[in-house]
Amino acid sequence: MRIKLLLAGLLISSSAFAQTTQITIATVNNPDMVTMQKLSPAFEQSHPDIKLNWVTLPENELRQKVTTDIASNAGQYDAVMLSNYETPIWAKNDWLVPFDNLPADYDADDLLDTVKQGLSSDGTLYALPFYAESSITYYRKDLFEEAGLEMPDRPTWSQIEDFASKLNKPSDNSYGICLRGLPGWGENMALFSTMVNAYGGRWFDMQWNPELTSSAWKEAANQYKTLLGQYGPPGVTSNGFTESETLFANGQCAMWVDSTVAAGYLSDPGTSKVAEHVGFAQAPYAKTKHGANWLYSWALAVPKSSHKQEAAKTFVEWATSKDYVNLVGDKRGWVSVPPGTRHSTYDNPKYKKVASFSDLVEQAISSADPKNPSAKEVPYTGVQFVDIPPFQAIGTRVGQIMAGILAGQTDVDQGLSQAQRFTARVMKQSGYPK
Structure with a gap:
């Protein structure tokens, strides 16, 4: 038994x-x-x-x-x-x-x-x-107050550069701004694509011809290089979302333009040393607000x-x-x-x-329009990406080139010319225009 x-x-x-x-x-x-x-x-x-x-x-x-x-x-x-x-x-x-x-x-x-x-x-x-x-602007209210500065509800990229120059204190291990520099179509290019949009640029015209050497791309690239080259932390090409979030939470950034998802983390005293000082504004724009914040x-x-x-x-x-x-x-x-x-x-x-930021975040998400990401008409859907299979390879390579520009391996004109040639070649190999 x-x-x-x-x-x-x-x-x-x-x-x-x-x-x-x-x-x-x-x-x-x-x-x-x-x-x-x-x-x-x-x-x-x-x-x-x-x-x-x-x-x-x-x-x-x-x-x-x-x-x-x-x-x-x-x-x-x-x-x-x-x-x-x-x-x-x-x-x-x-x-x-x-x-x-x-x-x-x-x-x-x-x-x-x-x-x-x-x-x-x-x-x-x-x-x-x-x-x-979506994306928004995080800033240190205490640092802005000490410097006599006031963040608008929606700043321009020029204003962001001006603030960064006045708040940059590398001797105190505190930098004017943190932004993604880590190469990747979903890393540095997520941010940089919105900068291009904000300057009135686009990835492709209506015939799928790349426009990476346009004046809008060059203005955005020069702005990006200036912000991180002059007012960003060292080793910026190693900083993606997670690294930048940690830098801001540890009190090393006066500003950070990035994902709205970080708002809760940065507002939590258990995870953020600057929780009581975090301010929120909409993502910066330049010549247009179309596509200036991602979805x-x-x-x-x-x-x-x-x-x-x-x-x-x-x-x-x-x-x-x-x-x-x-x-x-x-x-x-x-x-x-x-x-x-x-x-x-x-x-x-x-x-x-x-979540004092909840209304601002909901507004940012609802205002992003993937079908109209630029001031110009586009043949694709997506704010910070293009909804075609070749984009993953294109965005990855262009992200590497942008990191090279930040690192001083090439200048803006040379880098964007490389990016244009690579994109045109991949699009042709992929059969575009369809």
Whole structure:
């Protein structure tokens, strides 16, 4: 009898083990994703049949590995972090599982329309937004007050340069401005593309001819080089979003133009040494406000190459749900919840109470128009990116050239000429114009 009971116990144990599904999730290593990983035991407790395995990578490395895995149908990842750039392209390639049967309690109607549209193809969602962002200007109110300066509601890039010159104090390890300098189409080019837009430039004319040697590109490049070369911290070409966020939070930047998603992190005394001194303004413009602030979303998707699609979809739905937002609010504080995805977040009194920046962020996200990112007509959709497959290679290479300009390896005219030739060659090889 004892042997029979032991055998029965082993069979039950073996059966339970066999029913457990482990899914591998590839995410970027920024603070919101780190928070998701720390809170994921709550998911495993409510879904004991699913275990989570995390692969957390720097942004550029994540893009490369996930793209290679999905394109080759390798099936290494079951859920992946991707953006509103990749999602429509990959959906048309039939690489992603559609979210066309979301449960009623997910409340897809609660998702912000512009964010939802960016993650859809032919009206069907192929990724669910974890957070969405635009870009804004962060500044140190205390430093501005000491210098007798006043930040406008929406500054120009010329005003930003003037402020940076007056607030730059490298001897005190405090710099006039921090901006992304790390090369990458989603790193330095996310910011620099909005600068080009703000000066009235565009990536391509209506016949898909590159315009990287235009006066707008040159003005933006000279402005970018001056800001970081004269008033930025050392080693700027190593600073992407995460590094710049850390510099500002540690009190080493008087200003920083970057993602709205950092607002909660910088306003939290637990993560920011300057939390009580952070001010917010809209992203700078120059000759036009068209395309001067970006629209971007980090989302979770399930590749068709995954062999565990249902378990992965269950996790993605949980990680992008209203319940997850409430979990972050309860466990980490409402200032830390993932922003930019749901109407209910911005309507929540708990969030409004701690997020003084919420109205400004919502305005920045809603004002970004991916279909009209320049003062001129464009043949593409996207503010800080172009929604065509060759752009990933183009943006990566142009980002490297811009980093070379910052590092003094080439001047603006030479660098932009290189970028123009490379872009024209890739577009021709890719069959544009179609």
